[in-house]
Amino acid sequence: MATRTLTYGKAICEAMREEMLRDESVFLMGEDVGIYGGAYHASEGLWEEFGDERVRDTPISELAIVGVANGAAMTGMRPIAEIMYIDFSTLASDQIINISAKNRFMFGGKTKVPIVIRTEGGTGRGIAGHHSQSLEALYVHIPGLYTVMPSTPYDAKGLLKSAIRNDNPVMFIEHKALYGTKGEVPEEDYVIPLGVGEVKREGTDVTIVAYSKMVLHALEAADELQGEGISCEVIDPRTLKPLDMELVARSVAKTNRAAVVSEACKTNGFGGELAASIGEECFDDLDAPVLRICGLDTPIPMSPVLESYAVPGTARIVADVKSHFFGR
Amino acid sequence: MAKKTAKRKAAKKKAAKKKPARKKSAAKKAAAGRKSAGSKSAKSKAALGSRDDLLHYLAQMCRIRFFEEKVFELLAQDLIKGASHVYAGEEAVAVGACAGINHDDYITSTHRGHGHCLAKGGQLRPMMAELCGKETGYCRGRGGSMHIADVAEFNLGATGIVGSNIPVATGAALAQKMQGTGRIVVCFFGDGASNNAAFPESLNVASVWKLPVVYLCENNLYGMSVSVERASATKDIADKAKGYNVPSEIVDGQMVLTVRDAVRAAAERARAGEGPQLIEAKTYRYYGHSRSDPRKYRTKEEEAYWRGRDPIKLFEQVLLENGIATQKELERIEEQCQAEVDDAADFAVNSPDPDPATLLEGIYA
Numbered sequence: 001m002a003t004r005t006l007t008y009g010k011a012i013c014e015a016m017r018e019e020m021l022r023d024e025s026v027f028l029m030g031e032d033v034g035i036y037g038g039a040y041h042a043s044e045g046l047w048e049e050f051g052d053e054r055v056r057d058t059p060i061s062e063l064a065i066v067g068v069a070n071g072a073a074m075t076g077m078r079p080i081a082e083i084m085y086i087d088f089s090t091l092a093s094d095q096i097i098n099i100s101a102k103n104r105f106m107f108g109g110k111t112k113v114p115i116v117i118r119t120e121g122g123t124g125r126g127i128a129g130h131h132s133q134s135l136e137a138l139y140v141h142i143p144g145l146y147t148v149m150p151s152t153p154y155d156a157k158g159l160l161k162s163a164i165r166n167d168n169p170v171m172f173i174e175h176k177a178l179y180g181t182k183g184e185v186p187e188e189d190y191v192i193p194l195g196v197g198e199v200k201r202e203g204t205d206v207t208i209v210a211y212s213k214m215v216l217h218a219l220e221a222a223d224e225l226q227g228e229g230i231s232c233e234v235i236d237p238r239t240l241k242p243l244d245m246e247l248v249a250r251s252v253a254k255t256n257r258a259a260v261v262s263e264a265c266k267t268n269g270f271g272g273e274l275a276a277s278i279g280e281e282c283f284d285d286l287d288a289p290v291l292r293i294c295g296l297d298t299p300i301p302m303s304p305v306l307e308s309y310a311v312p313g314t315a316r317i318v319a320d321v322k323s324h325f326f327g328r
Numbered sequence: 329m330a331k332k333t334a335k336r337k338a339a340k341k342k343a344a345k346k347k348p349a350r351k352k353s354a355a356k357k358a359a360a361g362r363k364s365a366g367s368k369s370a371k372s373k374a375a376l377g378s379r380d381d382l383l384h385y386l387a388q389m390c391r392i393r394f395f396e397e398k399v400f401e402l403l404a405q406d407l408i409k410g411a412s413h414v415y416a417g418e419e420a421v422a423v424g425a426c427a428g429i430n431h432d433d434y435i436t437s438t439h440r441g442h443g444h445c446l447a448k449g450g451q452l453r454p455m456m457a458e459l460c461g462k463e464t465g466y467c468r469g470r471g472g473s474m475h476i477a478d479v480a481e482f483n484l485g486a487t488g489i490v491g492s493n494i495p496v497a498t499g500a501a502l503a504q505k506m507q508g509t510g511r512i513v514v515c516f517f518g519d520g521a522s523n524n525a526a527f528p529e530s531l532n533v534a535s536v537w538k539l540p541v542v543y544l545c546e547n548n549l550y551g552m553s554v555s556v557e558r559a560s561a562t563k564d565i566a567d568k569a570k571g572y573n574v575p576s577e578i579v580d581g582q583m584v585l586t587v588r589d590a591v592r593a594a595a596e597r598a599r600a601g602e603g604p605q606l607i608e609a610k611t612y613r614y615y616g617h618s619r620s621d622p623r624k625y626r627t628k629e630e631e632a633y634w635r636g637r638d639p640i641k642l643f644e645q646v647l648l649e650n651g652i653a654t655q656k657e658l659e660r661i662e663e664q665c666q667a668e669v670d671d672a673a674d675f676a677v678n679s680p681d682p683d684p685a686t687l688l689e690g691i692y693a
Contacts, residue, residue, distance in 0.1 A: 027506070053506065059536065064529035067495020071513075072503040074484055074496070075434065094526075098489050099496060106475040107485055108467035109690025144691050167693035 002187045009179035011153035012042045012118075015160035016080060018189065020050060023078060026164055029056040030065060030082025030118075039084050040120065040179045062091035066117060070099045073115040078164060086121035086135045086173060093138070100169035101144035112167045116160070122213055122263055123311050124177030128302035134212075134264035134295065139171045140240045140273065146170040146194060147240040151215035153183035155238055158192030166194060175213045197244035199251070203233035206321055207251040209274055210261040211237055214312060218261050221317035230326065240270060245277055252282040257325050259291040263311045266294035291324045293317055373650050376585060382652050383661060385427055385584050389419035389640050390665035392443045395452065396615075398669050399442070399459060399473075403619050407677055408459050411488075412473045415443035417614035420639035421546050422447035424587025425514055429595050434482045434500050434513040436493035438546075439474045440613070441486035444516050448483045450476070452672035462679035469682045470690065484513075490551075491517065491524030494543070498530040501541035501604075512540040512598045514591065520551030522565045531572040531604065538603035542594045543574070545608040546581065552617045553625040566608040574604050581609030582639045585646070612637075 006014070020026045027050075028043060034057035037044035047055040058065050062083055069081035083089045089096065100113050123132045140147045146168050150156035156174065163170040200215060201222050210218035215236045222232035233251050237244055252258045258278045262271035275290040295311045322328040376382060396416040402408040415422070422443035426435070437444040445455055450466070458465025459473050466476050477485025484500060487493045497515030504511040521527060522545060534541050545565045549556055562568060569576035575597075579590045587609055594605035612634035616623045623631075647653045653661075 025507075056537075059529075059532055061529040061533060063525055064495050064498065064533050067492070067526065067530065068499035068502055068533060071436075071484070071496035071499020071501070072506075073499070074479060075500045075503040076507055077503045079499075094489060094492055095495060099487070099492055103477075103485065104693065105691045106467060106471040107477040107479060108465070108470050110467070111477065111479040111485075112693045114693075146692075 003184040004187065005182050006153045006185040007179065008150075008153045008156050008174070008181050008183070009040055009042045011157035011183075011185050012160055012174065013044060013046065014185075015157045015164070016043065017046060017049070019161055019164045020046070020054060025076060026078045026080065027054040027056065028080045028082065029058055029069060031058055031060055031084050033057060033082050038082070040174075040176060042118075042174070042179065043082075062088050063095055066092040066095040066100065066115070069115045069117075070095055070103070070113055073113045073169075074103065074111055078114050080116045080118055080164065083117060083119040085131050086119045087130045087133050089117075089119055089135065092117075096139065096145070096169075096171070097142050101142045105144055113169045114167045115169045116163045116172050117170070118160075118172045118174065120174040120176045122175040122177055123300055123307050124213075126302055126304050126307060129299040132300035132307070134262070136171070136173055136240060137264060137268060137270050137273075140270055144169070146242065147173065148194060148238065149173045149175075149212040149240055150238060151178070151212055151236055153181070153185050155192060155198075155236075157185055158190055159194065159238060161191045162194050165191070170194070173212070178213055181216070192238070194239045195242035195244055196239070197235060197237040197247040199233060199247070200236045201232065201234040203231040203255065205231045205255055206257040206259060206325060207233050207235060207248070207255045208259045208261060208317070208321070209235045209237065209248055211240065212263065214261040214263055217312060217314045217317055220314040221321065224314070224318050225321060228322070228328075230321065232321070243277070245281065248274070248278065249281050252278060253285045256285055256287040258282065258286065259293055259317075259321055259324070261293045261312055261317060263295050265297045266292060267297050269294055288325055291320060293320050376646075376650060376652070379652055381427070382647060385423050385588075386640070386643055386647065386658070387661050387665055388423045388447055389584065389643065390662050391452065391668060392416075392419045392422065392446050393640060394666050394669040395442060395446065395455070395672070398456070398673050400615070400619065402460070402673060402677070408473075409461065410472055411439070411618060412459065413440040413618050414615040415440055415613070417634065417639070418546055418548060418581065418611045419443055420584035420643070421544070421581045421587055421609045421611050422516070424584040425516070425544055425591045427584070427588040428591030429512065429514055432482055433511050433595065434484055434497070434504075436484045436497040436500070436513065436515050437476070437486040438493065438516055438518060438521070439486060439488050439490070440518070441476060441516070442473070445476050445478070445483060445486070448478075449481055450478060450483065452668055453675045456672040456676035457679045460676040460679065461681070462676060463682045464675070464679040468690070491521035491526035493517070494521065494524075494526040494530040497541055497543075498534045498539060501534065501539040502537065504540055505537075510599060512542060512595050514542045514544055514595070516544050516546060518551070519545060519547040519549065519556050519560065519565055520554075522568055523559060527568070528572065531569060531574050531606070534604035535572045535574050538601065540598040540601075541604045542591060542598055543569075543604060543606040544591065545606065546611055547608050548611050548613045550617070550625065553621070555625065564608060566606060569606040574606050576606035576608065578608045578610065581611030582637045582642055584639060584643050
């Protein structure tokens, strides 16, 4: 299959463009998504091609961005509502949590809200407390909502297309430090089903479950650990809900050791959810407690030295895996 | 027709006898000097609407009133559990609004939404069943009183979060515009909701994008217990629309035809591409916010005043004065509606509960 090298951001842009060409009910709305092309350039060129009707620059009104998208989604459209920073999603959270996620259930299954809320989070640009958070735990917690966090251009494109075609509301959480990363993306159309994870690297000694940018660090860490004779299997769930727990369990059955890596604050984070599930379902396979390698319980500081210390990186993954499982 | 004309003439003759003789037509005789609400000359009587429509409005208002009274009964008997925010007193707003729009125009509703649902064509049986949490309810017992919806019948549903349907209505209007359906959306919301973030954000974007939505404020003078005076910077909610360039008007919410005509005109302006409109209907809820509300924040005098402006009684007066119906016919309509509500209650109470094994159905598509 022919591929070309694309950035994560360009892959996302392609996904939106292709879905908008394929289905005229798909449209994009959000702050600066039109003329500006998106704060992280993920919608560059779309406004020029599709115009004001289908690429809508909105006022700075997060609650209305999602709320309007909800109403449109219930009456025949398939909106992509962009929230520029997940830190701002709190402003929209009433609509996300109480309307997007619940209307189908509360109305006896007799409606659907096919909305994709595209947003991004994470550290790496030194923009501190209100522009760097990892808030996926808030949304994974809510029944009725799907949550997807792609780590590569290939995953981002395939998953976004699926999310747009899916009739459920989907929180599609990108990572600001991944937009410039590159990867191979097929020329041909393809989709990646939601709820299906991937073994990003095979191994035999430790299962490392990681998502979003942490996947890249986990893979780097696996390289280093290989040099020390520790073979890591890196699992990327890609979709946090619905979670591909089977894939994780199969891996843990093989390696007997599990670590989860999450950029988000440790307490009550998704890492805890993963760890609890692994503990419940894979207890007999485990030779050690599940290891959580997570962000420290702190708002994200601005100073780059502090920022990188606050979240896991390759070095911390290597050190923690060695000390927790192998006493090194 | 001859029978009606004779009856009408007789009624007017009788009324005219009590007044000094004047050289006017029979119709004008009837209209002259009367302190009634909305009686018109023969010419403008046609503007009231067809007899069928008018009697339908009355029946709808009666259904709502009796439904709400029945709900209170069932609450007291513990056959309805949970919330019930009762619409009694506000019937003319829901019925008038739905009378002013097309069947396939959308509405969004509020936590006090039984009236909206019924007026939009909701059926009594599945409504009562939903309040009772039964499988036969509109939402299979999952939504209850505060989340009744019938999206297929253009009712985008009620909500338990004050104000949260204002953006939803706005989005539905966007979808109509983008799809070129010609439909508009009526967004019911209360005086309290106008102070919520959802209100300015929605009016602003609706105004900028010229969306076909009629925001219909049911100002019943109180949020839960806090009056408009104590909660709102402006006494009239309509004034807030000015800040978003949204044309607005204030109407007497106790007069069903007034509401109908205002909503119809606003809907046509919205439909014609003029953008969002706002109507503030002054009204009053007879019961408390919910059943556990002793209403300490209202005076007996105020409540008595509004009871004296009962929308059903006011409209019956209009029907009588204009010879649309006789007292007997009105009573028959009321009896019929009461019987329908009683039947719905029977149906609901005897309906099956949902099966817990099906709980997880309908969360995801």
